[in-house]
Amino acid sequence: MAAASKCERFNGLLVSHDINEIYEWNRRVCQGQIRRRSPCHSQEHGLPFRGKFLKRRRRAQSSDKEIKHEIAVLILCEGEENIVNLNAVHETRSDTALLLELATGGELQTILDNEECLTEPGRHCMREPQNILLAGERIEDGLKLCDFGISRVVCEGINVREMPAHPTTWPRGAPVQPLSLLTDIWSVGVLTYVLLSGFSPFGGDTKQETFLNISQCALTFPDNLFGGVSPVAIDFIRRALRIKPNDRMSAAGCWNMSG
Template sequence: MFTEGIFPIGDGLLDINEDRLKELLVADDINEIYELEQTPFARGKFAAVRRAIHKNSGTHFAAKFLKRRRRAQSSDKEIKHEIAVLMLCDGADNIVKLNAVHESRSDTALLLELATGGELQTFLDNEECLSEAHARYCMREVLKALQYLHKRSIAHLDLKPQNILLTGERIEDGLKLCDFGISRVVAEGTNVREIVGTPDYVAPEVLQYEPLSLLTDIWSVGVLAYVLLSGFSPFGGETKQETFLNISQCALTFPDKLFGGVSAAAIDFIRRALRIKPNDRMTAAGCLEHIWLKDECSIDRQILTDITKSTTVDSAAAADDEDDDDEEDVDVDEDEDDDDEAEEEDDEVEANEAELENEMSHDDGDEDELNISIDTEQQLNGTNGSKMESSDAEELAEESATKKQPVITNGKTAYNKSNSNGYSTYNGRSASNSNYSNNTARHNGTHTTYTNGAGSAARYTNGVKASATTPTTTTTQRTTAVVTVPAVRATTIPLQYNGGYR
């Protein structure tokens, strides 16, 4: 599975021995060999990417500078892991190639293949979404790269448009997958649990702190297909907590406004990738065998047929409207006579309704005060303004004692896991900011905490805070609230950044 000199060291990481590393390590100072642009064209929390031009050959590269110390600790282990993954993928056509490694006291520089077209996200920012033909091409290229990784038991774990690069100005020029800073080896028998990824793209098992697998990437594949075809996130909420809740429940919808012209095969592909249980999802090879990606000719004919049918129906409807207009001119006199009789009937109906409302207004007044809060168990995705049913805060407290639902406590990320005492926590990291690309809206997020208890913890759903308090004997009436949530762009800030292309 791994080549000589590359071996797993636990926790999903790979290491590389000194002899293999010497094949890429260049002793000379990087500035002696390359002309480096001072301004990075991409930047991450622990990395910056600059254009590097070889002084002799004139070849352009992407020089990724990784800090060797992060949070006052050495990061050599993580850097070696990324180098090892790139070396294992040297033969892949759809993955960026590593050409050389330079080290200094503070940084390790990876000389990577330069994709001149930039990130796919930049393309989406300009175009909002792709045509179905372009989306299918992108998904094929990405899945070929994933298939190569998965054959080596490596999960990417941060698949998104920012980590997909265009080799030219057009989509058809080719795509390359990059950013392996949080990739992990998830071979059979291993047990890797980490809070990693980007909020809109993470799978349910990541949020539940369950073991990761190669199929964790397939969830991101489904989200990516949805984003490429519509320009919007399938699970995006007004807050990260709401987004995570939508993901955990797989609150998936396909509004006509966004998917009216998309084929049924594409929607089926997305549904088969976005399954809550990992084993219910397709594999990377299975995705490539799906009809949406496999049989290009037949699906293109189907799309054309659907468009033709739609045009034919519209033409027929227009013709019918013209005929109806002619008939209305002839019957206008008869309609005027009927209008007088209809008006008399309407007056009688209105009188009856007024009398009924008057009777209802004198009912017992005990039901005037309503206690409304959002019921997370019944919540559906708000991407297309869908419905959310409500319940009182007392029921939320009872549910939180028995189900693993997201709640906010003290500003850290934690997940319940059973032990001898019944509870334990895991502290992870979340992004301090959530950006909605191609949409000027931004919001500042905070660290998220997931716990299984009620107590004084406050629960956030759809931006509404419901305190989990001790039940009282007050009498309330349950009602249903309909909440409309606008569609939002997918967030681009990772939960945890450990390197990658930028």
């Protein structure tokens, strides 16, 4: 989408009215400097959305650039079935509120908290990255992706080199390679391990031990956690968690193995 078209789309989403005049809030829960998503209903249409409130200043610095980046990614993804839709943007002097499609099933993490791990029939969850919402009460009802605040757009001819926010999503000690689809394959491998076992693949008793496990890619598959997991699933994890990006299987390879 051209820059001019994105600006026009952003202006079309921006609503000047007070958000409380249009939406009725069921609850607002604060966590740190980002207020968590909360269900809300339009007073005019009665349609449910969820509101994501973002502080426009964090640590005495403007965060408008990061917020507009997240909005731009959502605009680029408009019309994708498995990505939450952005319905409107409200700005105040202190906050920017994103009015997003409500995935009624809540977060996939809730199922993990209740059941500790998923069985292999739930492997279609691995067709999507993390930040996964359930479209309904069951996994079979479909999945939605959300939260693109730290996502990056990878363009041909432009190198982006950044360390991910969470240490387990990157092999510590490895050279920081330009971001690519292969960067995400490491995260897919970590998430698959967690979903099938309920544990981190590199978790140690201390941070230092965890970082050492990550840098050495020290993978183990203990029988008490993986006794009922197929060799194909274990091979999937091994082929995703390789230090050198070019040694990992491609996104297409992940798709084929999880089919």
